[in-house]
Amino acid sequence: MAKSIAIDVRNLKKIFRTPGDRTGNTVLNNISFEVPRGSAVAVTGANGSGKTTLLKILATLYLPDAGKTTILGYDLVRDAALIREKISFVSPALDFQRKLTLDENLKFFAKVQNSDPENAYLFLEELNLMEKIDDRTETFSEGQKAITRLAIGLMKSVDILLLDEVTLGLDVFRREQVINYLKTQLNHKTLMIIDHDSTVIDRLCEHVLILKNGGYVHNMMSIKELLESLPYTxxxxxxxxxxxxxxxxxxxxxxxxxxxxxxxxxxxxxxxxxxxxxxxxxxxxxxxxxxxxIDLNDYSMRIASEGDISHSI
Amino acid sequence: MIASIGVIVEINIRVPTIKKILQTFRILFAVTKRSLIVDFRYKFQLFIEATWTAINVAVFVLLGAAWQASATESDGLPYTMVTFFIIATGFFTVFSGVMETTVTAISEENQLGTMGFLVTNSVSPIAIIVGRYISATVRWLIIMVVIVIPPLIIRGVTPSTMKLLWSSILVFVIAWIFMLGFTLILTSIALIFKKTTTLNRVGIYIVRFAGGAFVPLTSFDDSMTLFAKPLSNYLIWFPPAFALETLRWLFTVNTSKGLTCSTCGPSKDGFAYENFNTIFGTGITDLTLSDPMIRQMFLIVFIFLGLSLLLVEKLTTIARKWGTLEFY
The missing domain is CATH 3.30.70 (Alpha-Beta Plaits)
Structure with missing residues (x-):
């Protein structure tokens, strides 16, 4: 694999089976794509198109059913422990121990990550959450929890950031602050982000990976190309x-x-x-x-309305 | 031949580096500390656990007193039935408590939604379970010292020498490692099947019964004719039973049939085990690492622990495959 590729996905397949259903639900169906090192890619698509599942596979939470995926040259299945040291995955689905204070949570994750909580303190300072540092996180609002998750995720010195709806629950002002902070922190890091807010994607990403229901990759292109491909401006x-x-x-x-x-x-x-x-x-x-x-939402709407576009890269 | 039937066996053993070992200890320390902080924040739960332990001691003292007249002397055991039950209550206050606390480790993390964050930050299910097991041990030892030791002292059952303390710690460690293996197996089932409360309860009850908490092991003797020396084999292969039985003897050193220095002989720890060996068919010379039976038991518990760790690894892989790792 070329050194410039951060994430290389080949024929990735993920099927969730339940008892009595041998066929299962195919969430990702032989998808293939490459993410160059240092690039920022938005993953978009309709609900149920497999965006979060894809990120969870790349974050080593799920094992794929087929295909070959490498992250920074490491095999996703064989080298999961090594990959975990190189990636940071933040999602509203991931939570922290709420009986602990914010500071105790940060110090715990700093210890297990072997990182410095100072990075998280800087982020919290920026987001005006340092005043809550000694409060138990069970008292936090959804927005404050979202910031805490990001603080934990950004504390780790990693090569790849996998961010799933990280601005969910944030007010407009804080979302703006988060976007600005991420932009300053992204230097040379590879980013894959899911966000239903097109302004977040527009500001942070150069490429977009579009998934469609049934588990297929509809397209992967630069955002500029994508917007130009629409028949109106x-x-x-x-x-x-x-x-x-x-x-x-x-x-x-x-x-x-x-x-x-x-x-x-x-x-x-x-x-x-x-x-x-x-x-x-x-x-x-x-x-x-x-x-x-027009923005990304128009493209998403178009895909949703066209339904069976079968345009594969 | 192997290739012709389409099976490829890949042996992929990675020798852990010093860095990896240090990382493992660092993560274990962090998880243990986190569990301890959280556990001590649930003060009402601590109060209930201490109260429940006190009730257990009281009930078993009454049961022992009622059983006293018919049991002890005929079996040649040195302790009274009250001592029999108090020591078992102390022993299983720690181990049942530790197991009951630990078996919910995975499902609690899943319920809280914390599992995904832990796993992607290099905290494996094994680290979660072991960290919880260590913190639970600390917590339940404190409860035992506060609730169970006083009645033992009141009854005159006290450790008399430092050697006895060392022997007690040694047999406790053997049981602790075995129970860790057993707890790893029980807890890790929650990685796949989410409602395991009853299974856990059954598992803990079986260990408690088989460990000799409720019935003297000597009453099992006649029913286990499958082995040449049934009780000794049973004790070797099921170390919690051995640990509980030797602790009962170690804490009754001053009785005529217990372990006493008056007939010390060649024993390195200063006690004589003739009476113990006669009752249980064992060949213990002393409760130290130089005793062959103790060494054999250490080997067994470490092999069992190793197999338990492999099972948890396997179940973690299946959970990642099925997508059940982080869900409740």
Missing amino acids: HEITALPKRYLTDREIKQVWPNFSRAGGTLRFYPTSRDEAQVINTRILSSGFISRAETRS
Whole structure:
């Protein structure tokens, strides 16, 4: 394997079987991809497409049923203990002992990781949680727990960060702080992140790995390529004053969709967006309109609506 | 031949480095400390455990007193039935308590959701179980010293020499290692099957009964004719029973049939074991590491511990395969 590859996944398969069900639920079906060292990859896809399962396999919590996966050159199955020293996995599904204080928890993980809790203290200082350092974590809010998980995960000096919904439960201000902190800490680290907030992905990642239901990789590409692959650049959401016929809407712009009582127009450039907005203003039958640039959510929505896109890398 | 039937056996033994050994001890220390801190934060639970132990002592003292008239002398044992039960209660206060506390280690971590974080931070299920076992030992030893030792002292059952203390520690260690192996097996089943409370209770009860906590081992003698020297073999292969029985004798050194220095002979620890050997068919010369039977027992408990560790490793692998490692 080339030295520049951090994570190399070949034909990875994961099936969860329950008693009486020999076929099982295939969560990941022969997926293959490579993550270069130092790159930041977002894992996205619909609910149940196997995102968290993939991260848990890479974090050595689950064993794959088939395939060959190496992390930093170590075999995922044979060298799990070595891999655990090189990765940090943070997920809302992972918790800490709540009878202990924040400081006791940090010191415990620092001891088992053989790391320095000072890194965690710096992070907590940044996130204004140091005042809670001697409080038992059972009294923490969901947001404070999310910060504690990250503090534990970031304390370890690792090559690969696997982050699953780490901003879940954080308020807007703290999410911004976390994103900024991660950006400063990422230097040369490889990141794989799951986050349903596209702003987190936009800010932290260059590549996106898209999984689709049934356990397949739909695509892996750079975020720029991905956004360019969409047939429009903006989305204008409009609220009509009354029910409009298709003919009336086409007078504004021919490329549109309806969702409940809302109309959506899809211009392919900023100029077209301006034209649509001018027509909306002059039409008189639209009460409110909002224009925004497209982001990852639009791509996810598109995959979800297209359903059986079978575009494999 | 092996290849022709499609079976490949890969022997992959990795010799642990000094760094790895130190890392293991560091993790064990951290897990033990964490368990101790958490355990002592549940003060109501500690109070209940101490109370339950006191009730056990009281009930078994009454049972021993009721049984006293018919049992001891005919079996040639040196202790009274009250002493018989108090020492068993003390012994199993520690071991049943330790096992009961430890067998929930995996399911508790799963319930708390902490398992995933521990495993991805190099804390294996083995470290979780062993760390919990050590911390539980500390906790239950404290309870034993506070609750069980006073009644023994009141009855005049006291350690009389330092040599006796050393012998007591030695047999306790043998039983402790065996119980660690047994607890590892019981606890690790929770990696695969999530509701194991009843199984654990049954396992602990079997060990307690087979260890001779409720019935004198001499009453088993006639029913075990399968072996030439049934009781001695039983004691060798099931060290908790040996430990409990020798502790009973060690704490009754001053009685006429107990271990006494008046007929010391060649024994290195200063006690004579003729009476013990006669009753149990054993050949103990002294309770030190130089005794062949003690060495044999150490070998057995370490092999058992090794097999238990292998089983936990195997179950951990299955749990990772089935996805049950971190779920409750």
